[in-house]
Amino acid sequence: MSPNGDAFLLDPNTPPGPSRYAHARIAPASAHRTIYVSGIAAVTPDGKLEGATQNADGTWNLDIKEQTAAVLRRIDAIISGASNGKGGIHNVIDSVVYLxxxxxxxxxxxxxxxxxxxxRVGAPARATVGVQELPDPRFIVEVKVVAVVDFE
Structure with missing residues (x-):
């Protein structure tokens, strides 16, 4: 284990891209473990961008609802995978949304x-931040979260 815990990759067989980051970090602890999920955009493991369709003229239609739903599904899958199915999106305690x-x-x-x-009782703490740009001009939302999961 690294000093900052275990890394989790949703699909460890995907070839590494230009950016190097774990989808989540699992901090060492007792039965409750903290999972730090990297900023996630609406990209599937096979590289497809959800919520973005290209027009015939080469411009893009970008749908914030589709991208947000896709990001939240991906975060749920990451937390579930990192916790061996013991957690999911509802274990998120803190989040930052970039628009x-x-x-x-x-x-x-x-x-x-x-x-x-x-x-509000089940929702995580959240900050929403307006940013000039994200790594791909088709990304219009990115979400970073921290989750706590009971591993016992």
Missing amino acids: TDMKSHYAGMNEEWNKVFTD
Whole structure:
């Protein structure tokens, strides 16, 4: 184990890309373990970007609701995989949402978020930050979370 815990990769057989990061870090602890999930965009393990369709003229239609839903599904899969099925999206205790256009995208992101986290009692702490850009110009939302899972 590294000094910063165990790394988790959703699909360890995927060839490494230009960026090197674990999908999650599992911190050493007792029965409860903390899982630190890297910033996740709406990209499937095979490289397909959800919520982005290319028009005939080469421009892109980017859908904040589709991208947000895809990101939350991917985070759920990462936490489930990192915890051997003992946790998921509802174990998230803290989150940071990055949006490239706060005015246009906040409401749609929040609508999808609220479908997953249906009440304040179960929802994680959250910060939402407007950013100038994300690593790919088709990414309009990225989410980073911390989850706590009981491994016993």
